[in-house]
Amino acid sequence: MKHIIEEESKYVASAKAFRANVTRDLGNEELRSNFRGAMDYLMDKRKGAFSSEDELEVLREQCKLIKQRCLAKLPHLLEQLEGNLEKNGIKVHWAETITEANEIIAQLIAQKKGKSVVKGKSMVSEETALNDYLEERNVECLESDMGEYIVQLAKEHPSHIIMPAIHQNKKQVAKLFADNIDGFEYSTDVDTLIQQGREVLRNKFCQADVGISGVNFAVAETGTLCLVENEGNGRMCTTIPDLHIAITGIEKVIEHLADVPPLLSLLTRSATGQAISTYFNMISSPRKLGEKDGPEEVHLVLLDNGRSQAFADEELKQTLQCIRCGACMNHCPVYTRIGGHAYGTVYPGPIGKMISPHMLGLEATTNLPTASTLCGACGEVCPVKIPIPKILLRLRQESVKPKSQQPQVMKGQGAGRNNVEALIWKVWAQVHKSPTMYALSMWGLTRFRFLMPKKLGGWTSVRTAPKPAATTLHQRINAKQKKTQQSQQERG
Amino acid sequence: MQQLNTQHLRDYPKKPKQVYLFGTCIVDSFFPDTGMDAIELLEREGIEVIYPQGQSCCGQPAYNSGYKDEAKAVAMAQVKQFPLDIPVVVVSGSCGGMMRHHYLDLLGDDPEINNFCQRVFEFTEFLVHVLRLKPIDQGPKERVALHTSCAARREMGVHITGNKLISQLANVELVIHDYESECCGFGGTFAVKHADISAAMVADKSKNLLATDVVRYVSADHGCMMNINGALDYQKQSLRGEHIASYLLNRIKSNSSKGSL
Numbered sequence: 033m034k035h036i037i038e039e040e041s042k043y044v045a046s047a048k049a050f051r052a053n054v055t056r057d058l059g060n061e062e063l064r065s066n067f068r069g070a071m072d073y074l075m076d077k078r079k080g081a082f083s084s085e086d087e088l089e090v091l092r093e094q095c096k097l098i099k100q101r102c103l104a105k106l107p108h109l110l111e112q113l114e115g116n117l118e119k120n121g122i123k124v125h126w127a128e129t130i131t132e133a134n135e136i137i138a139q140l141i142a143q144k145k146g147k148s149v150v151k152g153k154s155m156v157s158e159e160t161a162l163n164d165y166l167e168e169r170n171v172e173c174l175e176s177d178m179g180e181y182i183v184q185l186a187k188e189h190p191s192h193i194i195m196p197a198i199h200q201n202k203k204q205v206a207k208l209f210a211d212n213i214d215g216f217e218y219s220t221d222v223d224t225l226i227q228q229g230r231e232v233l234r235n236k237f238c239q240a241d242v243g244i245s246g247v248n249f250a251v252a253e254t255g256t257l258c259l260v261e262n263e264g265n266g267r268m269c270t271t272i273p274d275l276h277i278a279i280t281g282i283e284k285v286i287e288h289l290a291d292v293p294p295l296l297s298l299l300t301r302s303a304t305g306q307a308i309s310t311y312f313n314m315i316s317s318p319r320k321l322g323e324k325d326g327p328e329e330v331h332l333v334l335l336d337n338g339r340s341q342a343f344a345d346e347e348l349k350q351t352l353q354c355i356r357c358g359a360c361m362n363h364c365p366v367y368t369r370i371g372g373h374a375y376g377t378v379y380p381g382p383i384g385k386m387i388s389p390h391m392l393g394l395e396a397t398t399n400l401p402t403a404s405t406l407c408g409a410c411g412e413v414c415p416v417k418i419p420i421p422k423i424l425l426r427l428r429q430e431s432v433k434p435k436s437q438q439p440q441v442m443k444g445q446g447a448g449r450n451n452v453e454a455l456i457w458k459v460w461a462q463v464h465k466s467p468t469m470y471a472l473s474m475w476g477l478t479r480f481r482f483l484m485p486k487k488l489g490g491w492t493s494v495r496t497a498p499k500p501a502a503t504t505l506h507q508r509i510n511a512k513q514k515k516t517q518q519s520q521q522e523r524g
Numbered sequence: 525m526q527q528l529n530t531q532h533l534r535d536y537p538k539k540p541k542q543v544y545l546f547g548t549c550i551v552d553s554f555f556p557d558t559g560m561d562a563i564e565l566l567e568r569e570g571i572e573v574i575y576p577q578g579q580s581c582c583g584q585p586a587y588n589s590g591y592k593d594e595a596k597a598v599a600m601a602q603v604k605q606f607p608l609d610i611p612v613v614v615v616s617g618s619c620g621g622m623m624r625h626h627y628l629d630l631l632g633d634d635p636e637i638n639n640f641c642q643r644v645f646e647f648t649e650f651l652v653h654v655l656r657l658k659p660i661d662q663g664p665k666e667r668v669a670l671h672t673s674c675a676a677r678r679e680m681g682v683h684i685t686g687n688k689l690i691s692q693l694a695n696v697e698l699v700i701h702d703y704e705s706e707c708c709g710f711g712g713t714f715a716v717k718h719a720d721i722s723a724a725m726v727a728d729k730s731k732n733l734l735a736t737d738v739v740r741y742v743s744a745d746h747g748c749m750m751n752i753n754g755a756l757d758y759q760k761q762s763l764r765g766e767h768i769a770s771y772l773l774n775r776i777k778s779n780s781s782k783g784s785l
Contacts, residue, residue: 051720058724365707369724403718405711405725406588407674422629428590448590457586461594464549465601467578477553490719494726495754498554505547505556509563509575 050399053374074362077305096417099353109252116255120317122330130160146241152266153177154246176265191372194358243269247280259313276327283352302357302415338390353416360410382410394444401427536653546614549581562769576605582619617676620646648685661693663775673745702732710751
C-alpha cells in the first residue's frame with residue numbers, strides 16, 4: 033500500500049510541484065521546440081485528414097451521439113460485455129482502484145509462473161503504474177511500442193497519450209540508444225533508429241510469457257476487444273505469449289460493432305491524421321482448437337479509478353466520452369508550451385485536466401483546472417465534442433466551493449478554496465451588482481489612478497501595468513448627455 | 525466550443541432604431557474612447573444608442589474563477605438593466621460570449637434570460653449581420669493585422685465578421701500573422717495565477733504580430749489587447765493594437781462619408 037501511495041505521489045500535480053515543473057520546462061528551449069514542432073505537424077496532419085469542415089462536423093456529431101448513447105447505458109453495457117466476453121472464453125475482472133488492478137494482473141501472471149511481460153501501449157497501465165508494481169515482484173516488463181520503449185529506456189513517463197516520446201528529438205533518441213543498446217550503430221536517421229530499436233524488441237517478443245495491452249473499444253454486443261496501433265507490436269503482444277491480459281477503463285465499452293467504424297475513422301484522423309492505422313486488431317477469443325497462434329488465455333481488467341465519480345454527474349459524465357485521440361493536447365496552447373511532463377499526471381493536456389481530478393482528487397490537482405485560458409481550442413477539435421472548457425469551469429467551481437457544501441460531487445471538493453480570494457469575490461460581487469457602489473468604485477479608480485502600482489505581480493514581469501482612464505465611459509456619456517440637454521434647452 | 529458559434533444559425537433582426545450598448549468594465553475604466561467611438565459609429569448609421577448607467581461587468585471574471593454565485597448576482601443585475609426588447613451590442617467578443625451563451629447556464633433557461641441572450645450581439649457581428657455595414661474607406665493605404673480573442677472567435681465568430689469588415693476597407697490590406705488563431709495568453713485570472721505560462725504565450729503572440737511588420741493590429745477585445753499591448757510596451761516596441769470600433773470609425777470618418785447601404 034505504501035508503495036502505491038508513493039507511486040501516486042510521483043504523478044501528483046500539487047500546486048507547488050506544478051509551478052516548479054512549469055518553470056523547469058518553460059526554460060528548456062530544446063523541449064519547447066520539440067513540442068512546438070511536433071504539435072504543428074500533428075495539427076497540420078489532422079487538418080489534412082478531413083475532406084471538408086462539413087464532413088468533420090457530421091462525423092463529430094455522429095460519434096458524440098454514439099458515445100453518449102453508450103454512456104447512458106453504461107452499467108447495462110458493461111454487464112453485456114462481460115457476458116459476451118465470457119461466452120467467447122475471455123475472462124473479465126473488475127478493479128475499483130489501481131491497486132486492485134495491479135493485484136489482479138500480478139496474480140494472473142503468478143498463476144502462469146510468468147517472468148517477463150511485453151506490453152503494447154496502454155495508458156491505463158501507466159495510470160496504475162503497473163511496470164513498477166510488477167518489477168518489484170521480479171517480473172520484467174518491456175514496453176514494445178517504440179515511443180514507450182524510448183521513454184522506458186530514459187526512465188521517464190509518456191509525455192503524450194498517443195506519442196509517448198514526443199518530447200524527445202531524433203538526436204536525443206540516438207544518444208539514448210547509444211547509451212543503452214549493445215552494438216548500436218550511431219545514426220540520427222529516424223528509420224535507421226527505429227529499425228535498430230525494433231530488433232531489440234523483436235527478440236523480446238519471442239521470450240515473453242505474458243502480453244499486456246490496452247483496449248480502444250470494447251464491443252458489448254459481440255464481446256470483442258479492439259486495439260488500434262501502428263507498429264504491429266500490439267498484435268505481437270496479443271498473439272505470441274500464452275497469456276494475454278488487456279486492461280482498460282470502464283468508459284471504453286461501446287454497444288454495437290457498427291459503432292466501431294465511425295469511431296475508428298475519427299480516432300485515427302484526429303490523432304495522427306491517418307485515414308486508418310496500420311494495424312487494427314479485433315480480439316474475440318483465446319486460441320481455438322486447431323488454430324496456429326494466439327494466447328491460451330485472454331483476460332480483461334476493467335478499471336474504475338474515479339470514473340464512476342464522473343459518471344454520477346450529468347455534466348462531468350461527458351468527460352467519459354473521450355476516445356483518447358490526443359487532439360486536445362495537440363491543439364492546446366498551454367500543452368504546446370509546457371509539454372506533457374509538467375502536468376505531473378499520467379494524462380497531460382486538456383484531457384488530463386478533466387480526468388485527473390476524478391482519479392487523484394481535487395487536492396492533488398488544484399492547479400490543473402485553472403491552468404487554462406479557456407481558449408476553447410480543445411473543445412473545438414474534440415472528436416466527440418466534449419465541452420472541455422465548460423468542464424474545466426465546472427471543476428473550478430467544485431474546487432472553490434466550501435468544503436462542507438452539499439451535495440459533494442467530487443473527491444477533494446473545496447481544495448482550491450482560499451478564504452481571502454473568496455472574500456475578494458464576495459466584495460467584487462457586491463460592488464458590481466449595485467450601480468451606486470460601482471459608480472463609487474469607478475469614481476475612486478479614476479480619481480486615484482495615480483496610485484495604481486507600477487508593479488502588479490506576475491503581470492508586470494513581462495508587461496507594463498495598464499492605466500485607468502481619467503474619466504470612465506459612464507462619466508463621459510453622462511457628460512455628453514448633459515451637454516446635449518443643455519444645448520437643447522438653450523435652443524428651446 | 526465551436527458549436528456555440530451561432531453566427532450562421534441565428535436569425536438577425538432588421539436594422540433597429542435603437543440599441544443598447546454594453547460597454548464592458550474594461551472599456552469603462554481603461555478604454556472609454558472605444559465606447560465613445562462605438563457609439564459614434566452606430567449613431568452615424570442613424571441608430572439611437574442607449575447606455576444604461578446601471579451596467580457594470582458581465583460577471584465573467586468571477587464565473588471563470590469558479591465563483592458561480594457571485595457571477596450570478598452580477599449577471600442578473602446586468603439583465604435587469606436592459607429591459608427593452610432591442611439589441612444589446614457588446615464591444616467585446618469575450619463578454620458577448622458570456623452574455624449570449626453562458627448566461628443561460630448561469631441564470632437558468634427562463635423566458636426573460638432567454639430573451640436577453642437572444643438580443644446580445646457582438647459589435648462586429650452587429651455591424652455585419654444586422655446593419656450590413658459597407659464601410660467606405662477614407663483612410664490612407666495601410667497594412668493591418670487582426671487578432672481575434674478566443675471567445676470572440678469560438679463563441680461569437682468574430683474572425684469572420686472582423687475579417688469581413690476589414691476586408692471591405694479599400695485601402696487596407698489585412699495581413700494574417702502566424703498562429704493567428706492561437707490564444708494570446710490572457711485568460712483573465714490565468715495571467716496572474718499562471719503568470720509564467722501566460723508570459724510564454726504573450727511572448728509568442730507579440731513576436732508573431734511583430735513579424736507582420738504592420739504599424740498596428742486590430743482586435744474586438746480589450747482584454748487581449750491589454751495583455752498584448754502591455755507586453756509590446758514592456759518590450760519597447762511601437763506596435764499597438766486598436767479596438768476595431770475606433771479603427772473603423774477613423775477609416776470611414778470624413779465629411780462626405782456615410783458608410784451604409
